[in-house]
Amino acid sequence: MNSTNIKDPEYFHKVVDCQYACPAHTPVPEYIRLIAAGRYSDAYLINWESNVFPGVLGRTCDRPCEPACRRGRVEEEPVAICRLKRVAADNKTDDVLMHMPKGPFAPNGKKIALIGGGPASLTVARDLAPLGYEIHLYDDQELGGGMMRSQIPAFRLPESVLNEEVDYILRLGIHTHFKTYVNSMKEVLEKDYDAVFVGTGAPKGGDLPKLPGRWDAADHIHIGIQWLSSVAFGHTDKIGRKVIVLGGGNTAMDCCRTARRLGGEEVKVVVRSPFKDMKASPWEIEDAMREDIPILNCMPPKEFVIENGKLKGVLFEKVKAVYDENGRRSLVPTGEPDELIEADDVLVAIGQENSFPWIERDLGIEFGKWDMPVLDKTTFQSTLSKVFFGGDAALGPKNVITAVAHGHQAAISIDLYCREKDLFERPAPTTNLIHMKMGIHEWAYDSAVVPDQRYKVPHAVKEVTLVNRKMEVELGFDQPTGFKEAQRCFNCDVQTVFNTSRCIECDACVDICPTSCITFTANGEEEDLRTRLTAPAINLEQDLYVSDNLPTGRVMVKDEDVCLHCGLCAERCPTAAWDMQQYLYAVTKATKILV
Amino acid sequence: MSYQRPVFRHPSLSKNEVGFTRADYEGAISTLCAGCGHDSISGSIAQACYEMSIEPHRLAKLSGIGCSSKTPTYFLGKSHGFNSVHGRMPSVATGALLANKDLIYLGVSGDGDTASIGMGQFVHAVRRNLNMVYIVMNNGCYGLTKGQDSATADAGSINKSGSANPFQAIDLVGLGLELGATFVARSFSGDKTQLVPLIKAAISHPGFALIDVLSPCVTFNNNPGSTKSYDFVRAHMEATATVDFVPEKKEITVDYDEGTSRRLKLHDGSYIQLQKLADNWDPMDRDSALVALNEARAKNEILTGLLYVQPESRNLHGLLNTVDTPLNELKEEDLCPGAATLDSINQGFR
Ligand SMILES: Cc1cc2nc3c(=O)[nH]c(=O)nc-3n(C[C@H](O)[C@H](O)[C@H](O)COP(=O)(O)OP(=O)(O)OC[C@H]3O[C@@H](n4cnc5c(N)ncnc54)[C@H](O)[C@@H]3O)c2cc1C
Ligand SMILES: Cc1ncc(C[n+]2csc(CCOP(=O)(O)OP(=O)(O)O)c2C)c(N)n1
Ligand code: SF4
Ligand code: SF4
Ligand code: SF4
Ligand SMILES: [Mg+2]
Numbered sequence: 049m050n051s052t053n054i055k056d057p058e059y060f061h062k063v064v065d066c067q068y069a070c071p072a073h074t075p076v077p078e079y080i081r082l083i084a085a086g087r088y089s090d091a092y093l094i095n096w097e098s099n100v101f102p103g104v105l106g107r108t109c110d111r112p113c114e115p116a117c118r119r120g121r122v123e124e125e126p127v128a129i130c131r132l133k134r135v136a137a138d139n140k141t142d143d144v145l146m147h148m149p150k151g152p153f154a155p156n157g158k159k160i161a162l163i164g165g166g167p168a169s170l171t172v173a174r175d176l177a178p179l180g181y182e183i184h185l186y187d188d189q190e191l192g193g194g195m196m197r198s199q200i201p202a203f204r205l206p207e208s209v210l211n212e213e214v215d216y217i218l219r220l221g222i223h224t225h226f227k228t229y230v231n232s233m234k235e236v237l238e239k240d241y242d243a244v245f246v247g248t249g250a251p252k253g254g255d256l257p258k259l260p261g262r263w264d265a266a267d268h269i270h271i272g273i274q275w276l277s278s279v280a281f282g283h284t285d286k287i288g289r290k291v292i293v294l295g296g297g298n299t300a301m302d303c304c305r306t307a308r309r310l311g312g313e314e315v316k317v318v319v320r321s322p323f324k325d326m327k328a329s330p331w332e333i334e335d336a337m338r339e340d341i342p343i344l345n346c347m348p349p350k351e352f353v354i355e356n357g358k359l360k361g362v363l364f365e366k367v368k369a370v371y372d373e374n375g376r377r378s379l380v381p382t383g384e385p386d387e388l389i390e391a392d393d394v395l396v397a398i399g400q401e402n403s404f405p406w407i408e409r410d411l412g413i414e415f416g417k418w419d420m421p422v423l424d425k426t427t428f429q430s431t432l433s434k435v436f437f438g439g440d441a442a443l444g445p446k447n448v449i450t451a452v453a454h455g456h457q458a459a460i461s462i463d464l465y466c467r468e469k470d471l472f473e474r475p476a477p478t479t480n481l482i483h484m485k486m487g488i489h490e491w492a493y494d495s496a497v498v499p500d501q502r503y504k505v506p507h508a509v510k511e512v513t514l515v516n517r518k519m520e521v522e523l524g525f526d527q528p529t530g531f532k533e534a535q536r537c538f539n540c541d542v543q544t545v546f547n548t549s550r551c552i553e554c555d556a557c558v559d560i561c562p563t564s565c566i567t568f569t570a571n572g573e574e575e576d577l578r579t580r581l582t583a584p585a586i587n588l589e590q591d592l593y594v595s596d597n598l599p600t601g602r603v604m605v606k607d608e609d610v611c612l613h614c615g616l617c618a619e620r621c622p623t624a625a626w627d628m629q630q631y632l633y634a635v636t637k638a639t640k641i642l643v
Numbered sequence: 644m645s646y647q648r649p650v651f652r653h654p655s656l657s658k659n660e661v662g663f664t665r666a667d668y669e670g671a672i673s674t675l676c677a678g679c680g681h682d683s684i685s686g687s688i689a690q691a692c693y694e695m696s697i698e699p700h701r702l703a704k705l706s707g708i709g710c711s712s713k714t715p716t717y718f719l720g721k722s723h724g725f726n727s728v729h730g731r732m733p734s735v736a737t738g739a740l741l742a743n744k745d746l747i748y749l750g751v752s753g754d755g756d757t758a759s760i761g762m763g764q765f766v767h768a769v770r771r772n773l774n775m776v777y778i779v780m781n782n783g784c785y786g787l788t789k790g791q792d793s794a795t796a797d798a799g800s801i802n803k804s805g806s807a808n809p810f811q812a813i814d815l816v817g818l819g820l821e822l823g824a825t826f827v828a829r830s831f832s833g834d835k836t837q838l839v840p841l842i843k844a845a846i847s848h849p850g851f852a853l854i855d856v857l858s859p860c861v862t863f864n865n866n867p868g869s870t871k872s873y874d875f876v877r878a879h880m881e882a883t884a885t886v887d888f889v890p891e892k893k894e895i896t897v898d899y900d901e902g903t904s905r906r907l908k909l910h911d912g913s914y915i916q917l918q919k920l921a922d923n924w925d926p927m928d929r930d931s932a933l934v935a936l937n938e939a940r941a942k943n944e945i946l947t948g949l950l951y952v953q954p955e956s957r958n959l960h961g962l963l964n965t966v967d968t969p970l971n972e973l974k975e976e977d978l979c980p981g982a983a984t985l986d987s988i989n990q991g992f993r
């Protein structure tokens with residue numbers, strides 16, 4: 049293999065598994081260390097710069113970082129990255145405001161329209177307002193936040209938390225036009241906006257229009273996401289005693305738990321597919337089951353059963369999953385009799401779609417497959433150069449953190465576009481490597497690796513939460529538990545940096561390394577090298593760090609896979625050929641936020 | 644902080660035949676200097692015992708005094724151990740060995756511990772052919788007492804303070820051959836591919852197995868001009884042959900060229916497979932080993948690898964014709980069979 053180019057900003061970035069997996073590339077270990085140090089406001093600001101909604105995300109993020117976390121490959125469970133973020137948000141003080149950009153900003157003469165007030169648009173607003181853009185945000189709801197407000201139930205995300213973080217942005221001087229549904233893109237384009245950002249989400253909920261009985265009991269059959277927003281805005285405050293929720297995704301989980309709080313005593317989730325194939329996050333399923341909601345699997349609905357003009361229930365078929373030789377699944381009837389489950393109300397939570405009825409198709413904005421806008425994946429620019437998309441509106445329903453990541457990139461594009469610059473000359477990430485050595489056995493980070501298992505977030509008791517839909521279920525870590533959980537982080541951003549010219553090949557690092565990461569051996573092709581190491585490098589997603597040729601003709605090969613970043617290799621190295629250096633990597637934003 | 648080693652190990656560590664992973668052969672975290680050759684030898688010993696599926700409680704570690712003699716704390720933490728007085732490990736080993744012939748004895752010593760203060764003890768251990776592995780971690784100096792030249796320092800070798808050693812060196816493998824050691828090898832701490840199989844073969848050998856391992860002292864004897872530095876040893880190392888250890892149960896599948904390779908059957912049924920033999924050297928001919936050693940020395944080379952082995956050696960227990968049951972398991976009635984037996988013996992003399 050060629051020797052590793054550690055100057056490539058992505059090499060060490062990739063070693064920080066959590067940060068690399070985060071769509072917004074939040075510097076996770078950096079904020080976790082700040083939490084351990086009790087510097088909650090600083091930890092909050094690090095998050096705020098990257099992901100804009102730390103308090104929201106610390107409660108609701110889809111957390112792609114956690115399955116990626118290195119700790120999960122070494123012991124049972126990853127670091128509770130997401131819930132640590134909440135510790136930062138819960139314990140921050142008002143001094144965070146001092147470090148956020150403050151208006152009024154000198155106008156730069158450009159006007160931007162943001163359609164939709166969800167996390168994508170709000171991120172664009174935050175990144176562009178400090179540059180002097182005049183920003184107009186349009187949303188049909190009464191307040192900003194998009195689906196964070198209309199869909200994510202208050203028992204998972206208290207309104208006060210959302211309001212605080214939406215306000216951090218609106219107070220930058222954003223011109224808001226709430227309760228304003230935009231019904232013509234043509235009209236928007238006719239106004240004097242220099243650029244338009246579409247962040248309207250994926251607002252259309254899936255339905256079962258052809259299922260027999262669907263239209264005979266329409267009053268008691270609700271589309272999940274419409275029903276949730278009607279609950280969120282106080283238009284709906286009760287539901288029947290027996291409720292069936294159709295669907296196995298996160299929306300279904302929110303629907304069933306909300307139904308429990310609105311008078312649903314016998315709430316059942318019924319899913320077509322087997323339990324293990326359910327789309328909902330495991331922790332959301334767990335939370336629903338904890339609220340005494342049974343989940344019935346392998347039961348596709350056959351018809352809504354109507355008796356005397358009234359909904360009686362839903363008739364389900366019984367199926368089982370059969371897999372062909374390519375692993376493709378099909379659901380085949382088991383032959384068991386169909387089952388009628390009684391219900392007073394049914395919530396249909398079977399998917400979500402984009403819909404752009406308000407964008408005229410003759411404006412030069414091209415739509416492609418599934419009626420989705422044709423976009424450049426890097427710049428988020430549509431085929432009409434002044435129109436950009438982001439969030440669920442760009443690539444279909446995802447999650448808040450993805451919407452934020454899109455917002456950052458779209459903001460850069462809009463800024464480049466308004467300054468008539470090349471949209472593809474994007475700013476490089478900011479990177480920095482800092483020596484961590486303080487003494488022979490002393491580092492500027494806590495290098496000791498604690499054996500603690502993941503701590504559980506405490507919950508409020510059901511007796512209280514099930515009678516009040518706004519009562520938050522999760523209580524969050526207190527400070528001492530937050531500290532202990534923070535200590536579980538391996539500090540993967542503190543990199544093992546190898547200096548070939550200093551190495552005397554004494555093997556000290558090989559002998560001390562607890563997880564057998566290091567090998568001195570003859571070079572070879574990657575495939576072959578991976579089998580010849582102290583421990584075979586079977587995780588192909590993790591890179592091998594290969595040195596230049598050493599005096600014996602061998603090379604140093606380090607498998608990054610399960611390195612604990614404990615620093616022992618560097619402590620045991622007599623010549624400091626190994627050094628522990630903190631790698632700071634930050635996605636560059638349109639505005640430098642933390643100065 | 645290196646006084647704490649994380650508890651986590653590589654998730655895919657495999658278990659050996661007795662159900663242990665490599666981690667089960669570790670000891671406490673080392674307190675030696677960073678980069679000390681001795682730590683690598685500790686690693687090789689642990690690796691060899693893991694690969695041979697030795698149950699840790701079946702092995703006893705014995706040592707004297709010195710950085711080298713401290714190492715038994717840093718490997719095989721679940722084995723027996725005795726850290727004796729400076730240079731006196733052989734007598735403790737003799738006693739332990741006579742008391743319990745069922746354990747595997749692993750002696751660890753330094754060049755000071757063996758070739759200076761312990762010389763008188765060492766030679767008798769060889770002469771009596773104790774059934775033990777005797778590893779000398781040879782750095783040419785007294786590491787623990789801050790690097791004075793030892794008796795194995797080569798004449799002219801320059802120490803850290805800059806002065807050349809005026810005295811002749813004692814070559815421990817030469818001495819071992821001369822005294823009739825039945826397994827003699829030399830290796831280098833930085834060459835685990837050679838050292839691990841040698842340790843395994845030494846453990847399989849039924850008599851005194853000496854391995855002189857060059858083990859640079861990074862703190863006091865790794866300077867230019869030293870003949871025991873990493874650079875010097877690497878530049879001057881020659882091997883008699885490459886060594887593979889083939890355990891008794893494993894079938895030999897690789898074809899070796901008869902002309903340049905040799906397979907030696909050990910007492911317990913395992914093999915040493917040697918490849919690319921040095922010219923005019925026969926591992927079972929002590930004289931050829933001495934010649935090879937002298938020739939290498941004349942060429943300023945450090946000859947490593949297996950030098951001599953006498954697979955069917957008669958060790959102390961064989962020479963003394965001791966009973967099969969270890970002494971420490973003999974009961975009072977075995978040792979003191981009673982008046983009637985005494986009478987019948989006495990009758991025999993009438
Ligand atoms: C039930 C449910 C639960 C969810 N839970 C989570 C979760 O726990 N964690 C997570 O990360 N994600 C969750 N999501 C997904 C997440 O809410 C979305 O991915 C995210 O909000 C998308 O952000 P966005 O900015 O693209 O658009 P949205 O948040 O969808 O905001 C778009 C806004 O634009 C408005 N709008 C649409 N069209 C127009 C128009 N023509 N004129 C004016 N306004 C318009 C909409 O009313 C809305 O307010 C959930 C989604 C649902 C449905
Ligand atoms: C009876 C006695 N004399 C002297 C000493 C001092 N002493 C301690 S270690 C040592 C030399 C050790 O040298 P070596 O065996 O080569 O070990 P190294 O530290 O080099 O590995 C000496 C002389 C002692 N501990 N006991
Ligand atoms: S251990 Fe810490 S730094 Fe490493 S991936 Fe997990 S959270 Fe990130
Ligand atoms: S920091 Fe060094 S010693 Fe620690 S696990 Fe990583 S490679 Fe091994
Ligand atoms: S003084 Fe020399 S022999 Fe002793 S631990 Fe340090 S490097 Fe090793
Ligand atoms: Mg010594």
